[in-house]
Amino acid sequence: MQIKRVFTLLIALSFFTTPNAQENNNANDSLMVRKIFDEALENGRAYADLRSLCKDIGARLSGSISAEMAVQWGYHRLNKYDFDTVYFQEVIVPHWERGTKESGYYQSKDGTITKVNLLALGGSIPTNGTMEGEIIMFKNRDALLKATKKQVEGKIVFIAQPMDQKMITTFNAYGACYPIRGLGAVDAARKGAKAVVIRSLSLSEHEHPHTGTMHYAEGVGKIPAAAISTIDATKLEKLITGSKEELTFHFEMDCKVLPDKKSHNVIAELKGSENPNNIITIGGHLDSWDVGEGAHDDGAGIVHSMEALRILKELNYKPKNTLRVVFFMNEENGNMGGKTYAKKVKENGENHILAIESDRGGFSPRGFSVDGKKEHLDLIRSFNTLFKPYLIQHFEFGYGGVDISPLKKEFEDIGLIGFVSDSQRYFDFHHNANDVFENVNKRELQLGAGSLSALVYLLDSYY
Amino acid sequence: MQIKRVFTLLIALSFFTTPNAQENNNANDSLMVRKIFDEALENGRAYADLRSLCKDIGARLSGSISAEMAVQWGYHRLNKYDFDTVYFQEVIVPHWERGTKESGYYQSKDGTITKVNLLALGGSIPTNGTMEGEIIMFKNRDALLKATKKQVEGKIVFIAQPMDQKMITTFNAYGACYPIRGLGAVDAARKGAKAVVIRSLSLSEHEHPHTGTMHYAEGVGKIPAAAISTIDATKLEKLITGSKEELTFHFEMDCKVLPDKKSHNVIAELKGSENPNNIITIGGHLDSWDVGEGAHDDGAGIVHSMEALRILKELNYKPKNTLRVVFFMNEENGNMGGKTYAKKVKENGENHILAIESDRGGFSPRGFSVDGKKEHLDLIRSFNTLFKPYLIQHFEFGYGGVDISPLKKEFEDIGLIGFVSDSQRYFDFHHNANDVFENVNKRELQLGAGSLSALVYLLDSYY
Numbered sequence: 001m002q003i004k005r006v007f008t009l010l011i012a013l014s015f016f017t018t019p020n021a022q023e024n025n026n027a028n029d030s031l032m033v034r035k036i037f038d039e040a041l042e043n044g045r046a047y048a049d050l051r052s053l054c055k056d057i058g059a060r061l062s063g064s065i066s067a068e069m070a071v072q073w074g075y076h077r078l079n080k081y082d083f084d085t086v087y088f089q090e091v092i093v094p095h096w097e098r099g100t101k102e103s104g105y106y107q108s109k110d111g112t113i114t115k116v117n118l119l120a121l122g123g124s125i126p127t128n129g130t131m132e133g134e135i136i137m138f139k140n141r142d143a144l145l146k147a148t149k150k151q152v153e154g155k156i157v158f159i160a161q162p163m164d165q166k167m168i169t170t171f172n173a174y175g176a177c178y179p180i181r182g183l184g185a186v187d188a189a190r191k192g193a194k195a196v197v198i199r200s201l202s203l204s205e206h207e208h209p210h211t212g213t214m215h216y217a218e219g220v221g222k223i224p225a226a227a228i229s230t231i232d233a234t235k236l237e238k239l240i241t242g243s244k245e246e247l248t249f250h251f252e253m254d255c256k257v258l259p260d261k262k263s264h265n266v267i268a269e270l271k272g273s274e275n276p277n278n279i280i281t282i283g284g285h286l287d288s289w290d291v292g293e294g295a296h297d298d299g300a301g302i303v304h305s306m307e308a309l310r311i312l313k314e315l316n317y318k319p320k321n322t323l324r325v326v327f328f329m330n331e332e333n334g335n336m337g338g339k340t341y342a343k344k345v346k347e348n349g350e351n352h353i354l355a356i357e358s359d360r361g362g363f364s365p366r367g368f369s370v371d372g373k374k375e376h377l378d379l380i381r382s383f384n385t386l387f388k389p390y391l392i393q394h395f396e397f398g399y400g401g402v403d404i405s406p407l408k409k410e411f412e413d414i415g416l417i418g419f420v421s422d423s424q425r426y427f428d429f430h431h432n433a434n435d436v437f438e439n440v441n442k443r444e445l446q447l448g449a450g451s452l453s454a455l456v457y458l459l460d461s462y463y
Numbered sequence: 464m465q466i467k468r469v470f471t472l473l474i475a476l477s478f479f480t481t482p483n484a485q486e487n488n489n490a491n492d493s494l495m496v497r498k499i500f501d502e503a504l505e506n507g508r509a510y511a512d513l514r515s516l517c518k519d520i521g522a523r524l525s526g527s528i529s530a531e532m533a534v535q536w537g538y539h540r541l542n543k544y545d546f547d548t549v550y551f552q553e554v555i556v557p558h559w560e561r562g563t564k565e566s567g568y569y570q571s572k573d574g575t576i577t578k579v580n581l582l583a584l585g586g587s588i589p590t591n592g593t594m595e596g597e598i599i600m601f602k603n604r605d606a607l608l609k610a611t612k613k614q615v616e617g618k619i620v621f622i623a624q625p626m627d628q629k630m631i632t633t634f635n636a637y638g639a640c641y642p643i644r645g646l647g648a649v650d651a652a653r654k655g656a657k658a659v660v661i662r663s664l665s666l667s668e669h670e671h672p673h674t675g676t677m678h679y680a681e682g683v684g685k686i687p688a689a690a691i692s693t694i695d696a697t698k699l700e701k702l703i704t705g706s707k708e709e710l711t712f713h714f715e716m717d718c719k720v721l722p723d724k725k726s727h728n729v730i731a732e733l734k735g736s737e738n739p740n741n742i743i744t745i746g747g748h749l750d751s752w753d754v755g756e757g758a759h760d761d762g763a764g765i766v767h768s769m770e771a772l773r774i775l776k777e778l779n780y781k782p783k784n785t786l787r788v789v790f791f792m793n794e795e796n797g798n799m800g801g802k803t804y805a806k807k808v809k810e811n812g813e814n815h816i817l818a819i820e821s822d823r824g825g826f827s828p829r830g831f832s833v834d835g836k837k838e839h840l841d842l843i844r845s846f847n848t849l850f851k852p853y854l855i856q857h858f859e860f861g862y863g864g865v866d867i868s869p870l871k872k873e874f875e876d877i878g879l880i881g882f883v884s885d886s887q888r889y890f891d892f893h894h895n896a897n898d899v900f901e902n903v904n905k906r907e908l909q910l911g912a913g914s915l916s917a918l919v920y921l922l923d924s925y926y
Contacts, residue, residue, distance in 0.1 A: 041628045165504045168853050168910070203906060364827070364885050366854065390631050391829065393856045422827050422885060424906045443666060443887045447631070 029461070032315070033386050033454045039311045040450030046307040047442045049077065050362070053302060054293035054437035061122075061290040062330040063095025063261045070286050074266035074302070074327045081310045083268040083325075091265055091340045093330040095258040096123055098290055104197075104226070104251025106135065106236060116232040117207055118197075119291065119432075120253045121181060121214035121225040122333050131156075131224060132250040133194050137240045141180050144187050153192035156249040159184055160237040162230075163203050163427065170203055170423040171360065171399075174430075177201055185225040186217045195224045197249060199233035201427065207231050208432040211289050213333050224253055265337045266327040270309055270319050278321040279345065280463075281355040282308050282456055285331035285403055292435035296426065299437075300362030300445060302327055304419065307449035308456050319460045321353065328403040331359070335402055342406035352410070354459055356417045357401025358452060361429070362445040363421035365390070368455065369398025371408070372415030380417070383458050392451050394420050419452055492924070495778070496849050496917045502774045503913030509770040510905045512540060513825070516765060517756035517900035524585075524753040525793040526558025526724045533749050537729035537765070537790045544773045546731040546788075554728055554803045556793040558721040559586055561753055567660075567689070567714030569598065569699060579695040580670055581660075582754065582895075583716040584644060584677035584688040585796050594619075594687060595713040596657050600703045604643050607650050616655035619712040622647055623700040625693075626666050626890065633666060633886040634823065634862075637893075640664055648688040649680045658687045660712060662696035664890065670694050671895040674752050676796050687716055728800045729790040733772055733782050741784040742808065743926075744818040745771050745919055748794030748866050755898030759889065762900075763825030763908060765790055767882065770912035771919050782923045784816065791866035794822070798865055805869035815873070817922055819880045820864025821915060824892070825908040826884035828853070831918065832861025834871070835878030843880070846921050855914050857883050882915055 040046070057073055060066040071088070078086045104118045120126075133156040138144040140161035144152075159180045167173040179187075180198045188196040200210035209229045216222045228236070240247065266286065272278060284301020288294020305325045312323070328337035345352050354376075356368075367387070370377045381395045400416025407414050421444075429435040503509070520536055523529040534551070541549045567581045583589075596619040601607040603624035607615075622643045630636040642650075643661050651659040663673035672692045679685045691699070703710065729749065735741060747764020751757020768788045775786070791800035808815050817839075819831075830850075833840045844858045863879025870877050884907075892898040 037631070038629050165906075166501050168500070170906075364887050391857070394854070424827050424910065425904050428904070441888050441891070443628075443633075447887065 029386055029458065032457060035315055036311050036453045036457060037390060037450040039314055040307065040446045040453065041443070044307065044446040044449060045310060046303040046445050046449040049303040049306060050295065050299050050440060050445065051437050053299045054295050058293045059290045060286065060288050060294060062093040062263060062287045062333060063258065064290065067263060067287055067329065071264045071266055071329070074286055078266065078268040078306065078325070081306065081313065083309065083313065084271045086268040089265040089267055089341065089344060091263050091329045091337045092260050093263045093336050094334045095261045096333065097256055097258060099126065099254035099256060101252050101254040104249065106247045106249050108245055108247055116236070117209050117229040118226050118251060119209040119211040120255045121227060122211055122289065123214050123257070124185070124225040124253065124255055125222045126254045126256060127195070127224045127252050130250055130252045131195055132248055135240065135247045135249045137237065141187065144191070147191055149192050152188065155193055156195045156197060157188040157193040158236065158249070159196065159198045160233060162199060163201055165203060170427050173203065174201060174427060181212055181227065182215055185214055185223050186220050189221045189223045193223060198227050200227045200230050200432070202230050202430070202432070203427045205230050205234060206428070206434070208434055210431040211291060212431045226251060226253060263329045265329050265341055268309070268325050270313060270323040272320055272322040273318045274320040276322050277351050279324055279350050279352045280321050280456065280460060281324045281326050281352065281404065282452060283326035283328055283403055284358045285329070285337065286327040287330050287332055289332055289431045291431070291433045292429070293437055295435050295437045295440050296361035296429050297431065297435055298331065298359045300440060300448065301358035303445070304358040304449045304452050308453035311449070311453040312457060317457060321460050321463070323456060323460060331402050335406070338403035339406045342410050345407070346410040352407055352414055353463060354415045354417065355400065355404035355407050356419065356452065356455065357404045358419040358448065359401050359403070360419060360421050360423060361426045362440045362448055363423070363425060364444045365392050365419070365421050365448045365451040367392050367394025367420045369396055369400070369418040369420050370415065371398065371400040371418070373413070376415035379462060386458065387451070387454070390447070390451060419448065421448055492849055492921065495920060498778055499774050499916045499920060500853060500913040502777055503770065503909045503916065504906070507770065507909040507912060508773060509766040509908050509912040512766040512769060513758065513762050513903060513908065514900050516762045517758050521756045522753045523749065523751050523757060525556040525726060525750045525796060526721065527753065530726060530750055530792065534727045534729055534792070537749055541729065541731040541769065541788070544769065544776065546772065546776065547734045549731040552728040552730055552804065552807060554726050554792045554800045555723050556726045556799050557797045558724045559796065560719055560721060562589065562717035562719060564715050564717040567712065569710045569712050571708055571710055579699070580672050580692040581689050581714060582672040582674040583718045584690060585674055585752065586677050586720070587648070587688040587716065587718055588685045589717045589719060590658070590687045590715050593713055593715045594658055595711055598703070598710045598712045600700065604650065607654070610654055612655050615651065618656055619658045619660060620651040620656040621699065621712070622659065622661045623696060625662060626664055628666060633890050636666065637664060637890060644675055644690065645678055648677055648686050649683050652684045652686045656686060661690050663690045663693050663895070665693050665893070665895070666890045668693050668697060669891070669897070671897055673894040674754060675894045689714060689716060726792045728792050728804055731772070731788045733776060733786040735783055735785040736781045737783040739785050740814050742787055742813050742815045743784050743919065743923060744787045744789050744815065744867065745915060746789035746791055746866055747821045748792070748800065749790040750793050750795055752795055752894045754894070754896045755892070756900055758898050758900045758903050759824035759892050760894065760898055761794065761822045763903060763911065764821035766908070767821040767825070767912045767915050771916035774912070774916040775920060780920060784923050784926070786919060786923060794865050798869070801866035802869045805873050808870070809873040815870055815877055816926060817878045817880065818863065818867035818870050819882065819915065819918065820867045821882040821911065822864050822866070823882060823884050823886060824889045825903045825911055826886070826888060827907045828855050828882070828884055828911045828914040830855050830857025830883045832859055832863070832881040832883050833878065834861065834863040834881070836876070839878035842925060849921065850914070850917070853910070853914060882911065884911055
């Protein structure tokens with residue numbers, strides 16, 4: 001055998017761990033982490049809890065009666081697990097409703113019509129009856145930004161931009177494509193368009209359109225905004241590219257904005273035995289979009305968080321710091337739960353040291369991303385050998401989560417930590433009718449709960 | 464902020480890479496690996512090829528006409544991709560057929576009957592009409608081995624042993640539970656049982672029974688062997704444990720063993736430009752069980768292997784060594800394809816240096832397991848930084864694959880490498896009716912193909 005080593009730069013040693021990182025790995029920790037995963041896998045409640053949230057309640061957009069049901073569900077479920085304290089925290093949330101009319105089609109010069117599967121983007125104004133207009137297609141946002149007013153005026157803008165298949169972490173592809181949804185209505189209205197229709201933000205070709213927030217800007221007219229399914233978008237793009245034919249788009253949406261409404265975050269705690277005023281939060285968001293069942297987004301995060309603390313309690317772990325599970329309201333269209341929580345924590349004079357969020361679905365755990373200081377990342381990397389048997393190996397700087405992000409303004413030294421799961425299937429389900437309980441795998445969900453519970457245990461022990 | 468580091472043992476540096484491992488990572492390699500993944504994700508053929516194998520052919524057990532269709536399919540598909548040479552390699556395979564009658568139920572003393580979903584294990588003898596007998600249940604294989612002949616004689620043994628949920632790598636749980644399927648008939652017959660019925664080897668509760676090989680032993684009577692679904696097994700176990708009632712089991716199977724049959728491995732090559740007699744094989748198995756569509760097991764391995772070489776050809780890569788894709792026949796019940804291939808390679812005086820197998824499903828890639836020498840593992844670990852952007856981080860000693868394993872007898876210095884994917888969902892589909900194309904995710908499959916193609920490129924470059 002001949003193994004040639006052509007490049008001999010000896011950088012191997014610093015690859016996975018920073019040179020000065022230390023290892024936290026003793027037999028007790030190893031045993032405790034094993035017990036945590038055993039409990040998650042053998043007696044786990046995450047899957048049954050998720051089934052209940054998805055099936056007994058279902059979709060739960062802020063302001064809806066379903067969201068209020070979810071708040072009650074959360075309170076009673078947390079009480080059932082007998083945490084030290086369970087309470088509501090008032091949050092004022094926006095209230096947008098989809099309405100009951102939502103359909104559309106496009107038409108060729110020869111009269112042929114093709115129906116599309118369409119969803120209003122969250123926050124869109126209605127069409128007030130059928131809206132119709134000539135379609136002008138743009139391959140991507142940049143092309144739209146370069147267009148002249150004359151080209152666009154009075155037309156319906158169709159942005160065909162797909163998410164980039166080449167990006168390995170699908171959240172990066174989502175981030176890169178997000179502006180067509182978040183800002184498409186502003187971009188198009190600035191050029192005089194009467195409406196905007198976008199390709200759904202998904203990496204797979206399927207029939208379900210994806211919804212999600214969109215924004216209007218002060219001083220720019222509001223126009224209706226919708227997404228069509230990726231299958232419809234691909235077909236429409238091909239037709240326009242191929243035939244150069246002029247098509248008209250026709251659609252109706254009776255969505256509406258209602259006055260803000262009172263809702264709640266739901267919070268439970270295991271009180272710290274040494275430093276009760278030091279807070280470590282683990283949370284997800286209780287609201288979801290109004291299609292599907294909010295199973296991955298973010299039912300998974302809700303049951304992950306609850307299960308993480310239930311397991312520690314079940315194993316009779318006495319935390320040093322106060323461990324808090326927070327079910328945040330209104331992540332999807334306003335983040336009022338996250339903002340309210342951060343403000344209240346500060347007002348109450350609590351010392352919020354760490355916050356962990358699970359909002360990337362109930363898939364196989366891969367690790368954690370750290371929005372904090374080098375010390376936070378080093379600490380998490382020091383758990384390397386403890387996590388390795390559970391195939392958890394990703395420990396990098398990165399995003400924490402939407403709900404916990406407002407804490408950063410209030411606490412300079414806080415470490416925000418995002419749960420990272422395998423992201424490949426996430427955008428098959430995100431914000432669409434397919435985000436249902438049946439598309440969550442029991443073991444993958446349980447392993448996520450175990451990894452979060454182990455992280456909370458280790459952070460509480462070593463921070 | 465206070466980060467306490469209680470345990471300061473500085474073992475971090477030797478954690479992921481061995482101390483003397485080197486890094487192979489230059490700009491050209493990094494660029495080439497990026498091109499490989501781009502091709503896999505943007506122009507990949509793996510998913511369409513898998514759809515064709517699953518839908519145009521479907522299940523393809525050795526000896527069946529479907530298996531012969533698969534051989535023809537493989538030959539023509541490989542030719543389509545215009546490799547340097549494509550050829551058949553004759554393999555004599557066993558021929559077992561399930562037959563058309565396969566059903567069963569159990570009955571209480573009061574006459575209540577409960578139907579079960581049941582599959583004959585591969586290789587089982589038939590029941591010759593309805594077989595019935597009193598059920599004796601064992602919690603696991605050990606309990607059966609400890610039983611007396613008097614307890615078991617004339618009864619139908621039911622082994623209720625489940626796969627262990629606590630094992631993180633599901634293949635380990637499968638390996639630990641495998642003896643109830645592989646050896647259950649021998650164990651039970653030694654105690655005088657008239658038949659054996661096992662709980663299906665799966666980690667999830669669902670209605671589809673799992674088939675798979677079973678064995679008889681010389682000098683031990685042959686008895687029929689079947690698996691019932693995990694849902695049925697759980698229900699039956701509870702009933703027996705709870706009521707202590709005597710139940711009878713009734714079932715019919717008309718499976719049969721037919722004479723061995725001629726079949727083929729299908730092989731294609733990209734000839735080596737420097738060392739054409741040095742062979743690097745990448746393969747999977749073309750046969751499957753006779754239920755489902757053999758999508759994950761091992762349609763994924765077939766299209767992974769073909770795609771790995773197609774991508775290198777598409778990118779105009781000229782290999783130093785001969786790269787060979789092998790579609791092995793008969794992995795499931797005899798491994799005659801693997802055995803024949805190893806023998807022929809030796810006879811032909813070829814120098815087989817490395818073999819890679821993909822037979823762990825079309826899930827998200829996690830890395831590679833190495834059945835070889837430390838030098839093989841060190842070499843693969845030297846690609847760490849090249850694979851990290853693709854979230855591939857598992858490089859450990861471990862199993863290569865069934866099909867490539869006979870090469871080890873012929874080539875002492877060979878390195879066998881197994882593709883390791885995320886294993887959590889594998890045993891939801893393995894050997895049952897759910898192993899269909901729809902349960903394979905396009906991106907996960909494509910990423911697997913990309914990672915294998917990149918590995919082949921790097922091994923060919925640096926070995």
